[in-house]
Amino acid sequence: MRQWIIWNLRHRRLVMSMVALCTVLACWQCSQAVVASSVAKLFLGESEDYLRYKVEVARFGSDELILVGLDVTDPLEPATIDRLQNAIDELYAIEDVARVDSFLGAQRIKAIEGGVQIESWRDIAEESSAAERAHILPQMLTSTDVASVFASADGHKLGVVVELKVDPDRPAEPGPNLVKSVEACFVGAGFRPDTLHKAGMLPVFADVIEASVDNLIRLFPVVTLVLLFTVFALFRGFVPVIVTMGVTLIAVIWTFGLSTYFDPHVSIMQTAVPAVILIVGFSDIIHLYSAYLLELQAGQDQREAIIASSAEVGRACLFPSLTTFIGFVSLSLVPTPAFRHLGLVLGFGVAVALLLAVTATPIALLWLPRPPLDSKRTQSRAVKGLVRWCQDTALRSPRWVIAAFFALTVVAGVGVSRLHIDTDMIKRLPEQGRTQRDAKWFSESFAGTGTVEIYIDSGTPGGALEPALLAAVARFQDAVETIVGVDQVASFVTLIERMHDALGGQGRLPNSRAAVAQELLLFEMRGGKNLERMVDFDRQRLRIGVRLQATAMRQTYDAAEQIRAVAARTLPAKVSVEVTGLGALLGAWLDQILNGQLRGLALSILTITLMMSWMVRSLRVGLWSMVPNLLPLWVLGGYAGWRWDAVDSDMIFVAMLAIGIGVDDTIHFLSRYRIESNRNADDRAALKRTFRFAGRAIVMTTIILVAGHLPFASSAYFSTRILGTLLPMCMIVALVADLLLVPAMVQVGWMSLSPSGLPSDATSTTAV
Numbered sequence: 001m002r003q004w005i006i007w008n009l010r011h012r013r014l015v016m017s018m019v020a021l022c023t024v025l026a027c028w029q030c031s032q033a034v035v036a037s038s039v040a041k042l043f044l045g046e047s048e049d050y051l052r053y054k055v056e057v058a059r060f061g062s063d064e065l066i067l068v069g070l071d072v073t074d075p076l077e078p079a080t081i082d083r084l085q086n087a088i089d090e091l092y093a094i095e096d097v098a099r100v101d102s103f104l105g106a107q108r109i110k111a112i113e114g115g116v117q118i119e120s121w122r123d124i125a126e127e128s129s130a131a132e133r134a135h136i137l138p139q140m141l142t143s144t145d146v147a148s149v150f151a152s153a154d155g156h157k158l159g160v161v162v163e164l165k166v167d168p169d170r171p172a173e174p175g176p177n178l179v180k181s182v183e184a185c186f187v188g189a190g191f192r193p194d195t196l197h198k199a200g201m202l203p204v205f206a207d208v209i210e211a212s213v214d215n216l217i218r219l220f221p222v223v224t225l226v227l228l229f230t231v232f233a234l235f236r237g238f239v240p241v242i243v244t245m246g247v248t249l250i251a252v253i254w255t256f257g258l259s260t261y262f263d264p265h266v267s268i269m270q271t272a273v274p275a276v277i278l279i280v281g282f283s284d285i286i287h288l289y290s291a292y293l294l295e296l297q298a299g300q301d302q303r304e305a306i307i308a309s310s311a312e313v314g315r316a317c318l319f320p321s322l323t324t325f326i327g328f329v330s331l332s333l334v335p336t337p338a339f340r341h342l343g344l345v346l347g348f349g350v351a352v353a354l355l356l357a358v359t360a361t362p363i364a365l366l367w368l369p370r371p372p373l374d375s376k377r378t379q380s381r382a383v384k385g386l387v388r389w390c391q392d393t394a395l396r397s398p399r400w401v402i403a404a405f406f407a408l409t410v411v412a413g414v415g416v417s418r419l420h421i422d423t424d425m426i427k428r429l430p431e432q433g434r435t436q437r438d439a440k441w442f443s444e445s446f447a448g449t450g451t452v453e454i455y456i457d458s459g460t461p462g463g464a465l466e467p468a469l470l471a472a473v474a475r476f477q478d479a480v481e482t483i484v485g486v487d488q489v490a491s492f493v494t495l496i497e498r499m500h501d502a503l504g505g506q507g508r509l510p511n512s513r514a515a516v517a518q519e520l521l522l523f524e525m526r527g528g529k530n531l532e533r534m535v536d537f538d539r540q541r542l543r544i545g546v547r548l549q550a551t552a553m554r555q556t557y558d559a560a561e562q563i564r565a566v567a568a569r570t571l572p573a574k575v576s577v578e579v580t581g582l583g584a585l586l587g588a589w590l591d592q593i594l595n596g597q598l599r600g601l602a603l604s605i606l607t608i609t610l611m612m613s614w615m616v617r618s619l620r621v622g623l624w625s626m627v628p629n630l631l632p633l634w635v636l637g638g639y640a641g642w643r644w645d646a647v648d649s650d651m652i653f654v655a656m657l658a659i660g661i662g663v664d665d666t667i668h669f670l671s672r673y674r675i676e677s678n679r680n681a682d683d684r685a686a687l688k689r690t691f692r693f694a695g696r697a698i699v700m701t702t703i704i705l706v707a708g709h710l711p712f713a714s715s716a717y718f719s720t721r722i723l724g725t726l727l728p729m730c731m732i733v734a735l736v737a738d739l740l741l742v743p744a745m746v747q748v749g750w751m752s753l754s755p756s757g758l759p760s761d762a763t764s765t766t767a768v
Contacts, residue, residue, distance in 0.1 A: 001358070002311035005307050009303070009306070009362060012367075015363060019250065023253055023254065026254045026257025029258075029261050030256050030260055033256070033264050049585055052578055054166075056543075056580065060533060061098065062164055063582060064164040064201065064202055065163055065164070065201070066164070066200050067160070067161055067162075067198065068160040068161075068182065068186060068196065068197070068198055069196070069197035069442055069446075070084075070160070070186070070191055071157060071195040072155075072156060072157070074137075074155070075140075075155055075158055076121075076136065076137055076140070081104065081122060083191060084102060085104060086188075086190070087191065088102065090189065094178070094182070094185070096164050097165070098166070102150055102159070103122075103146050106140075106146045107121075107145065108124065109498050115522060117526065119527075121140050141154075141155050144490075144494065148447040149488070149547075152446065162182055178206070179198065179202065179206045197437075199442045200449055201425075201582060201583065203435070203438075204429070211715065214715065219711050219714070219720075220274050224278065227244070227707065230704050230707040231282070234383070234703065235289070239368050242368065243364045246360075246364065247281065247357060247360050247361050247364065248278050248281035250360065251278075251349060252277050252278055255352055258348055259341075259345045259348075270341075270345060277353060279709060280350055282704050284353055286704055287701060288313045290697040290700060292306060292309040292310075293371065296371070302366070302370045306362045306365050313358075314358040329343050329347035339596065383700060387691055387739070390740055391691040393740060394741075394743035394747070395684060395747065398743070398747035398748050401741060401744040402748065408635065412635045412637065413638065416638050419640065419641045419647055420646050420647060421554070421647050421651070422552045422555065422646040422649070423552060423586075423590050423648055423650075424552035424553070427552075427718070428650075429717065429718070439551065448547050448551075450559075451545065451548065451581050452556065452579060453543065453581040454577065454579050455541060455577070455580070456473065456541065456542040456575055456577055457577075457578075458541070458574075459576070460540060461538040463575075464492070464535055464542050465513050467510060468572075471508075473544070475570050476567060477491065480563055480566055485549045485550050486548060487548060491543065492531075492534035492535045492543070493542070496510070496516060496520075499519045499523055546563065551583075553590045554587050557583075557587020559584075560588075594649060594652065601633075605626065605630070608629065609622055615670065615674070621670075621752075624750050625666055629659065629734070632658050636651070636729070636730050637651075639726070640726075648718060650719040654723065657727060658734070661705065661727075661731065662734035665702065665735060666737075668697065669739075669742055672693055673687065673753065676693075683747065684747070702731055706732065711724060712724030712725075
């Protein structure tokens with residue numbers, strides 16, 4: 001490492017020219033980026049379930065819906081009907097809209113002499129007087145195809161279902177503009193904005209995307225300013241501010257440049273990358289700059305101080321950066337494209353940050369003025385006091401320290417036992433925000449906004465008309481309606497039941513295939529519509545739509561699993577059943593995400609344990625060293641279990657970041673302790689010197705990491721907010737464990753090291 005630093009300094013103009021050239025190329029590559037990513041591609045990739053889903057929606061229509069709610073006085077009032085129809089006409093002008101359903105197009109099937117009459121409720125209302133409309137309204141509000149879907153029980157709330165065209169490659173990022181265009185159609189038609197409500201997966205994702213873009217536009221500059229202020233406050237000078245800012249910004253540019261080189265489509269998952277790389281990069285440079293100041297205070301000239309500190313810290317930072325790299329790259333074990341790409345991007349960013357820290361930073365320090373060595377300017381009294389208190393407490397009362405941490409572990413363990421993981425995108429958004437208010441508005445008067453799609457293949461053309469199959473499907477629907485959380489079930493069988501009842505037929509359904517075909521023909525001849533949405537042209541496949549109260553992914557998936565179990569019990573073995581839908585697929589994806597994240601976390605822990613054991617040359621100490629590293633994760637799980645009934649799956653993402661970042665301080669502490677233990681046979685003396693040379697840098701980097709993440713706490717989006725609340729909590733727990741628990745465990749002999757024969761005359765004073 002020392003020879004590398006010397007070579008860089010000797011050829012500093014060439015090195016910095018190469019850095020500048022790479023930065024320019026990376027900037028150009030970033031300019032080619034396109035903010036676009038399909039939700040399905042982000043999370044589902046090319047799974048077999050998703051491929052089958054795409055086949056079915058291409059046949060029957062998409063389940064990507066925007067649900068629009070309207071507050072009205074009288075739904076059958078001519079002015080209301082005209083405004084609604086004008087809005088629908090405008091909606092069809094939007095390129096992505098496939099169809100729009102409302103009570104205007106819903107049909108009444110009425111028995112008349114010699115057959116049935118099929119009319120839309122709009123036609124009925126327009127042909128009626130005010131007095132007649134008052135009589136018709138209760139009929140409409142209780143009809144099967146209007147109640148709880150297109151109108152509330154009191155008639156003062158209307159629902160409009162906007163179905164998007166089938167397009168698996170539709171980017172998610174334009175979603176907010178699409179939702180706004182839909183709302184604009186209603187406002188333009190005369191509905192007041194405060195009477196509009198929206199629900200459905202697309203509007204929720206649209207709000208999530210807006211929050212993610214906010215991270216990039218608003219939080220990145222804030223994080224930058226906070227980091228700069230923190231560095232200035234800790235070092236009382238502009239040199240470290242200039243160096244850290246310049247080098248880490250280059251690391252961010254390089255990271256995004258490489259990311260867009262392999263895939264120019266920047267997804268919502270990558271919006272937090274710049275801030276994370278900036279924060280990690282700052283910590284490496286702060287360690288180096290702290291060591292540089294100590295070398296200067298020890299009497300070294302500027303050039304030699306740069307070489308000594310960069311070489312020593314470069315080696316010391318290699319292990320922390322490698323563990324952080326592993327923690328981030330382990331995200332790629334999650335079996336979805338979004339996490340795989342995110343893990344690789346973050347891993348590369350950590351590597352680049354370290355490379356630039358030991359390459360560009362020494363050159364920058366050589367070019368900049370030598371910093372003043374006034375201890376009041378270069379050291380923080382608060383930091384020095386904290387390190388001294390931790391040292392005295394750990395060395396004076398090691399068993400009490402261990403007992404306190406044991407009690408914390410027990411309390412956290414109770415919380416961990418209460419953990420239940422799920423993902424509800426709506427609950428990630430502000431509790432008092434419009435999305436949650438609109439969700440409550442819909443749940444109070446309409447069927448649930450969650451959906452599950454069921455596709456039944458009879459196996460033969462015309463098989464869907466067989467009375468035996470229709471009867472089995474009717475029993476199946478009845479059973480599905482008894483599942484907790486299911487609000488409504490509608491299908492081709494529901495239509496046949498309505499026709500059969502209107503014609504005065506005996507029983508629930510026709511008893512022959514010919515009778516079924518006759519009733520269908522009569523339905524179409526009388527102007528019946530939307531048959532293609534329920535049965536295919538060959539009359540071989542049926543579609544059943546299920547509305548759920550649940551909006552959480554895991555709950556939707558669980559409902560789908562229960563429906564599959566009911567299908568296995570009630571439907572003939574010869575038919576094939578596909579229970580799917582975006583909500584159910586994402587729920588199944590959640591289990592894969594959790595398993596992948598847990599595998600990644602396990603890999604990180606195993607790899608870090610092996611690395612720690614190799615670094616300290618002791619398997620025993622390496623194993624014990626994982627206690628302070630795993631403690632923050634345990635506390636995180638305990639807090640989440642005590643705090644929430646259902647814990648969001650992104651909490652595991654925080655845990656993976658925490659293990660990758662938090663282990664750095666443990667490595668720095670043990671690395672220095674190993675050096676000192678070979679100079680001092682007495683553990684107590686070795687620990688004091690370890691605190692002196694490593695304690696200050698560890699505290700300062702933790703302060704910077706915590707301060708850098710705190711701006712995320714201002715985000716309205718839960719998954720971003722916990723990066724500014726729970727991740728700093730994990731870092732603080734890790735710091736306290738490293739400065740109290742680790743030396744206490746050394747004192748009682750659990751992590752004591754025997755001299756390994758390192759040169760006892762090593763005189764470097766560099767802090768690691």
